[in-house]
Amino acid sequence: MLEAILTAVIPVVLLGILCGAGLVIASKLMAVKEDERYPKIRECLPGANCGACGFAGCDGYAKALCENPDTPVNLCVPGADTVVQQLSKLLGVESAAAEKKTAVVHCSGDCSHTQDKVDYHGLESCKAAKLLYGGKGSCTYGCLGFGDCQKVCPQNAICLVNGVAKINPVLCVGCGLCTRTCPNRLISLIPVRETAVVLCSNKDKGALVRKICTAGCIGCKKCERSCPQGAVKVVDNLAVIDYNKCEDCPDAGICAKGCPTGAIQPVRGAFQ
Amino acid sequence: MTKLAIILLSAVFINNYVLAKFLGICPFLGVSKNLKSAVGMSAAVIFVMLMATAATWPIQMYLLNPHNLGYLQTIVFILVIAALVQLVEIVLKRYMPALHQSLGVYLPLITTNCAVLGVTILNIDEGYTFWEAMVNSLGSGLGFMLAMVMFSGVRSTMEGSDIPESFKGLPITLVAAAITSLSFMGFGGVIENLFS
Numbered sequence: 093m094l095e096a097i098l099t100a101v102i103p104v105v106l107l108g109i110l111c112g113a114g115l116v117i118a119s120k121l122m123a124v125k126e127d128e129r130y131p132k133i134r135e136c137l138p139g140a141n142c143g144a145c146g147f148a149g150c151d152g153y154a155k156a157l158c159e160n161p162d163t164p165v166n167l168c169v170p171g172a173d174t175v176v177q178q179l180s181k182l183l184g185v186e187s188a189a190a191e192k193k194t195a196v197v198h199c200s201g202d203c204s205h206t207q208d209k210v211d212y213h214g215l216e217s218c219k220a221a222k223l224l225y226g227g228k229g230s231c232t233y234g235c236l237g238f239g240d241c242q243k244v245c246p247q248n249a250i251c252l253v254n255g256v257a258k259i260n261p262v263l264c265v266g267c268g269l270c271t272r273t274c275p276n277r278l279i280s281l282i283p284v285r286e287t288a289v290v291l292c293s294n295k296d297k298g299a300l301v302r303k304i305c306t307a308g309c310i311g312c313k314k315c316e317r318s319c320p321q322g323a324v325k326v327v328d329n330l331a332v333i334d335y336n337k338c339e340d341c342p343d344a345g346i347c348a349k350g351c352p353t354g355a356i357q358p359v360r361g362a363f364q
Numbered sequence: 365m366t367k368l369a370i371i372l373l374s375a376v377f378i379n380n381y382v383l384a385k386f387l388g389i390c391p392f393l394g395v396s397k398n399l400k401s402a403v404g405m406s407a408a409v410i411f412v413m414l415m416a417t418a419a420t421w422p423i424q425m426y427l428l429n430p431h432n433l434g435y436l437q438t439i440v441f442i443l444v445i446a447a448l449v450q451l452v453e454i455v456l457k458r459y460m461p462a463l464h465q466s467l468g469v470y471l472p473l474i475t476t477n478c479a480v481l482g483v484t485i486l487n488i489d490e491g492y493t494f495w496e497a498m499v500n501s502l503g504s505g506l507g508f509m510l511a512m513v514m515f516s517g518v519r520s521t522m523e524g525s526d527i528p529e530s531f532k533g534l535p536i537t538l539v540a541a542a543i544t545s546l547s548f549m550g551f552g553g554v555i556e557n558l559f560s
Contacts, residue, residue, distance in 0.1 A: 100436060103427075107440060111447035118451055122458035 127158040129182060136178040137168060140246055142267035144169040157183065169193060170265035193266035193281040195249075195259050197274075199235040200291035200355070202254035206231055206305040222275040229255075230304040233294040235278055241270035261359075287338050288348040292355040295328040309355040315347040324356075331356060366559055368499045371492075374555045375503025381479045382511040383548040388479030392511060393537060395470070402516040403509070408470040410505030413483050415452060416445045417501040420484040421494055441484050442476065449475045479508060515544055 134154040141149035145167035147156055156163045157179065165179040172192050212228035214220055218236035226232035237255040249263035250270060259270075261284070271279045278293050290309060294301050298310030311329035318324075323337035324347050333347070333356075345358035381387045388409070395405040420441050428434055453471050456464040474480055483504045487497035518540050527536050 099431075100433065103431075103433060104436060104439060104443070108443055111443060115447060115450055115454070118454045122454050124457055124461075 130154055130158050132182055133157050133179065136171070136175055136182065138171045138175065140170050140265070140267065142170060142246055142265070142269060144267040144269075161185075169267055172265075192284045193268075194261045194264045194284050195266060195268065195270055195279050196282050196289050196291075196359075197235060197241075197257045197259055198278050198280065198289070198291055198293045199233075199256055199276075200307045200357070201229065201231055201234040201305045202256040202307075204254065205307040206234065219275050227276075231294055231301075231308065233276060233278075233292075233296075234305070236276065240273050240275070241279060244269050244273045283335055285338075286344045286359070287335065287341070288333065288345050288356050288358050290331045290333060290356050292330065295330050297329055301329075307354055310353060312352060314350045314352065315356055318350045319347050368496065370555055370559055371496055371500050372503040372506075373558070375500050376507040376510060377548070377551040378553075378555055379504075380507040380511055380548050380551075381482065381504050382508055383545040385482065386545075387482040388477055388508060389541075391470075391473065391477065391479075392508075392515065393534075393541065395473075396512055396516045396519055398520065399513065399516045402512040405470045405473075406505070406509030406512045408474055409477070409479065409508050410502065412445075412449055412452070412471070412474045412477075412480055413501040413505040413508075414498065415448055416441075416480050416484050417487055417497050419444055419448055421487060421497050424488050437485065437488065438481075441481060445480060445484070446475045479504070511544070511548075515541065518544060 134150065137150040137154060139150050141151075143149065145153045147153040147167075153163075153167065157165070161183075165183060165185060166176045168175045168179075169192075207230055208228045209230040210225070210228050212221060212224070214224060216238050218227075218238045218240040221227045221236050221238055227234075227236045229235075229237070235256045237252060237257070239250070239252050239257060241257050242250040242252060246267065246269065247263045247265055249260045249265075250257050251260070252258070257279075259279075266281055268281050271277070271281060276293065282289060292301075292305075292307065292309035294305065294308045298312065301308040301310050309330050311326050311331070313326045315324045315331050316326050320343055321337045321341050323334045323341070325332055325334070331347075348356040348358040375381075379385060382389065382392045391405055391409070396402050423440065423444060424434075424437065428436060428440065449471055453464070456471075483501050487500055490500070492500060519537065522536060522540060531539070
């Protein structure tokens with residue numbers, strides 16, 4: 093009886109020990125040298141895998157930081173200053189501050205300012221609507237209003253208000269996924285500070301803009317003249333603000349005050 | 365040669381492990397959501413099936429059978445396959461990082477997959493020689509891949525269709541799997557007549 097049990101148990105145990113020993117030897121012999129800083133660096137990164145740094149997710153960025161000392165440490169937008177400081181401490185490099193950015197939708201043509209030109213019954217997607225005569229709204233430059241950006245936002249920072257996407261600057265981490273998603277390229281990243289934003293992207297002549305939207309930029313150049321820094325320029329009938337020149341404006345938001353249609357809006361409070 | 369061809373084709377079509385023998389259903393339902401992961405998983409399965417057969421067939425014939433230990437087959441096979449898959453993973457990580465990245469996630473999943481164990485045990489039960497066993501494993505793996513690729517197509521089509529609320533998710537997947545399986549029953553008896 094005992095013999096029968098032993099003849100079964102002993103070979104299996106021996107085989108198990110053999111397999112185990114083989115695995116131990118193999119894992120020792122073929123251990124892949126992993127950069128010891130890698131797990132620490134990976135720990136620092138927020139793990140949102142947003143791709144704002146330009147690498148394939150946080151793993152890719154951590155790997156690049158390990159392998160190439162020239163990789164800048166301030167690429168992580170969602171992590172902002174805390175991550176930059178941690179990374180520069182780990183890697184022993186000078187820290188370059190990451191400028192916190194937030195996304196802004198450059199359109200304010202909601203239901204009260206503009207009208208639909210067609211009754212659209214198609215796929216509920218900006219991309220699809222854009223293909224059909226440039227969308228349902230009378231302005232072909234404006235927000236298409238189906239929330240493709242909303243779907244792609246990892247922070248749920250975007251909501252549709254009266255048919256126009258609005259971004260909550262408190263929730264926005266500035267990853268820039270929405271800027272690449274919007275078929276009309278309406279969304280851009282701007283630095284978080286006291287300044288003004290142009291909430292229109294229409295490049296048509298002023299008279300035409302007036303007809304289709306009451307909140308559109310008519311290219312009157314009033315803002316251009318009022319700006320003490322020369323940061324606002326009207327290009328293709330549309331005001332554009334150069335935020336590099338905006339930095340220390342003595343009269344922040346003056347461009348917005350003079351705007352006759354309200355296409356330029358000051359941004360304060362919400363960004364702090 | 366004809367026998368090898370019969371074994372290969374019948375393993376792919378008639379005795380398809382997923383759709384006719386209902387082994388390996390877990391990865392079949394779990395990893396068939398899109399074509400890319402389905403192909404990755406199938407490639408790993410083919411690889412592991414061949415490795416496992418190459419390792420277990422000699423063990424059965426030269427170790428277990430001569431000592432009348434045939435009844436230890438199941439436990440020994442599980443042990444050997446699990447160790448083998450781990451070993452393969454270590455080796456791949458060291459020498460073929462690219463392949464390891466594409467198969468990486470799927471390899472540990474297969475360690476105790478019933479399709480792999482099923483192939484090795486059925487190879488012995490059928491009384492195949494070593495090369496017949498290897499061909500049968502290859503065919504079974506290819507059959508698994510065929511089923512996975514077909515079903516991932518079915519599933520991606522289902523994603524865009526209007527499914528009744530109560531059928532959404534797993535229920536409709538199982539229904540679709542049943543119909544796909546039914547279509548494979550049609551192959552029964554085809555191969556025998558093909559070569560006669």
